[in-house]
Amino acid sequence: MTDTNTDAGTDSDALGSPTPVLSFSPVVLPVPGRPVxxxxxxxxxxxxxGLPVxxxxxxxxxSNHLSSLHGYGPLADLWAELGFVVIQPTHLSSKTLSHLHADTPEAPLFWRSRAEDMSRILDRLDVIEGAVPQLAGRMDHDSVAVAGHSLGGFTAALLLGARVTDPDDVQQADLFEPRIKQGVLLAAPGRGGDILTGAMAELFPVFRSTDFSRMTTPALVVAGDKDDSRHFTEMGPDWHADPYHLAPGPKTLLSLVDAEHGLGGISGYDAAExxxxxxxxxxxxxxxxxxYLRTQFREGxxxxxxxxxxxxxxxGAVGRVESK
Known part of the structure; x- marks a missing residue:
């Protein structure tokens, strides 16, 4: 399916005038050993x-479809409008796929597979570029960022260098992806350890071992100052700022005023949740x-x-910024 989307525009501003956007799906990559x-x-x-990715x-x-390639239109459309190619995989954790592999050992989070999906995409950027009409030769394959929301932020953190211990084999997992030059973590989970006291922490023990001390890739961490994830911790909204405070620089923290976990509704247009x-x-x-991403990719x-x-x-500030 190919759409020309001109409805996601914003008024002209410091980033330039809005441009028409093309959206194409699905691009299908066969992956041996993957259930689908x-x-x-x-x-x-x-x-x-020369479009960065x-x-x-x-x-x-x-939701049934926001956790898939069908979600995050408010961000994907705007990022594309502002000069980026946005690639959205449907991870195995998506509710659209859960009926196919509910008994798979890594279900339901598929935390390792999610990070591996991104590396597979990078392996086949040429194939993806060639599959999308009007895109061939327009991508800058050396300017790649990763962004993720919530569990997607956890995926992004792993690709940027964060480590966890696999609860199944008690081995440390290293999913760092050097081809990714920077990242944006949106309402990502914070530290592990004893501060995880909520019911979800018991269900998903991989979060207990999260270690940001080797997340060295530059990143913008976005946290809502009212994002209180009590199902994981009593630490309050500060938990989502941990990837900034506990990782080495260079890092930047954007704290959004009055924002909760949806950060205003990034997962979908008019999303009920x-x-x-x-x-x-x-x-x-x-x-x-x-x-942030454009300045990181373009010196000066x-x-x-x-x-x-x-x-x-x-x-009228929407948030506060600090850097290290």
Missing amino acids: DLQLRVTAPATGT ILLSHGHGN TTDENPERVAALGRLTAA DNAWQEAQDALTTGP
């Missing part, structure tokens, strides 16, 4: 070359994250500073 083929959605500007990892969630629906917050988050680009000045200062 890896299916992707690719969203890209209709024009332009964002690998977007969906969350777990309770969004508890803090705020389209303006989503638009600001999209602009800020795109500006001032988009990140301009976006901060516009959106994180003054009485």
Whole structure:
């Protein structure tokens, strides 16, 4: 399916005027040994070359389709509009696939497989580019970022260098992906250890061993200051800032004012489970994250500073920024 999407635009700003977006799905990658083929959605500007790539990892969630290539339109469309190629895999943890492999040992999170999906995508960027009409020759294969929301943020952290101990074989898992140059963690889980006292921590013991001390790749950590994940910890919203505080620099923290776990509704347009629906917050988050990534990829680009000045200062600030 190919769509031309011009409805996700924002007014002209420091990042430039909005452009038409092309969205194509599914791109199907056969993967030997995987229970089902890896299916992707690719969203890209209709024009332009040398386009950097964002690998977007969906969350777990309770909805039927947002945790798949069909979700995260509010971010994917805006990022593409602002000059990125966004590639969204449907991980095996997606509710759209759970009926096919509920008894698989790694179910239901498929935490290792999720990270491996991203490496498989990087292995076959040429195939993906060639499969999408009007995209051939337009991607910058050396400018790759990973972004992820919630469980997707955990996936992104592993690819950026965070480590966990596999609860099945008690071996440390190293899923670091050197081809990824930077990352954006959106409402990602925080530290493991004794602060995990909630019911979900008992169900998913892999989170107990999370270690950010070797997550060295540059990253923007986004946390809502009202994202209180009591099902994991009594630590409060600060838990989601752990990937910033506990990882070595360079790291940047964007704390969004009044944002809960959905960060205003990034997982889908008009998603019923969004508890803090705020389209303006989503638009600001999209602009800020795109500006951060663009400045990191383009030496001398001032988009990140301009976006901060516009959106994180003054009485109408959507959030606060700190860096190390």
